[in-house]
Amino acid sequence: MANVLKGWLADNTVTTDNKDDKILVLESAGSLTEKDILERMMHEITGLKEETLNHAVTLYNRIIMESLLNGYTVNTGLFYASPSFQGVIDGGTWNKEKNSIKVNFQQGKTLREEIAQTKVEILGEKADIMYVIEVEDKKTGLKDGTASPGFGFVIKGRNLKVGGTDEAVGVYLISESQSAEKLPDYQIIKNMPSELIIQIPTGLLDGPYTLRITTQYSSSNAKLKVPKTLDYPLTLVNE
Template identity: 55%
Template structure:
């Protein structure tokens, strides 16, 4: 499979004084699951039966998970993985309601080599594109997705203004157990197309959340979209696990 990424140019809302400043947004090729991977492996012509491929892959995944969750720093060539802890330890005891285990993945040699062989095709300008460019924890000033419960959280992007009467419109936080918390209207302190300032509920426990902005806002707000659209990003209440080790993305 030839490595090819496609992207659309969009205005960079950070540099509002420079109308020629653009960013590139990935054009999604869709989603694949483990069955798609098995099919692709079969097309490599390995001569192995499907049941053999399934057995080997699942065995590999189980062994990797076992090593990680026994405290090993695992290097597969594709990625490095290590377990991390989140939450504050109180009274010297582990509390599953406040503490959790998180696995940090960092790209390794194999994926960097594949990145070096990847072609990028620019498809042109994309109008009225909705995206999240960056976030900031207003308490810590960190821009790595860290967030603090009960404090302000800044989101910068495009077409983010929360508008519309569809029940789905709003800002939600989805925990790893699929529990959804929807912000009240007055918890969206600043509501602009290019930026939101959110007051995160103080009741949120430490962990990883998916922050989703759903709106019917369209350019100029002259007419609302018939159907709402959404954009999501991952945030970490209580700080990004392994935040001291910065992941450095590969360069093309």
């Protein structure tokens, strides 16, 4: 099956002086968890028990993780990954408050070849489209989608302002198990159409989450009857 990515034309908020400058915003097809991927694999692979396939995937992930965290670089074809250190070492001593371990990911040969053959379909222009240009963890300064509990997290983009009376309106952190943590209003530190700053709650486990922004805000100043939602992947890192 041919790969197809669909996108909507939107104004480029970076070049405000050029009204004809457009960017292409991805039309999301949804999100997949490891469970979803395993279910898709089961549809394609007959003769294997689900627990066997699950064990193989879990083992594959563990060996990659252990290899990276013991100093190996890993090249799967899909991605190339390598560990590195962050922060200045004071007095020759590792300090978890100032130093951290980062794993860097780059596209592998197999993925690059598939990207080159992927078709892009432009759907046209979409009114009041929401999108994220950049995020930043205020503790580490990293812009790779990692977030530190207890610290600020900056989201820059378009039409991000949280507003409206619908009970669904708000900012959420959704775990892999689909449990949702709604941020109280006081943890939304800055609330503007082009920039949100939130405080990441403490007490949450490390790992992947979905940041969900739901709002009735409209750039036309007419409140939307039905809230619109944007999902963005991030990873919580307690250090």
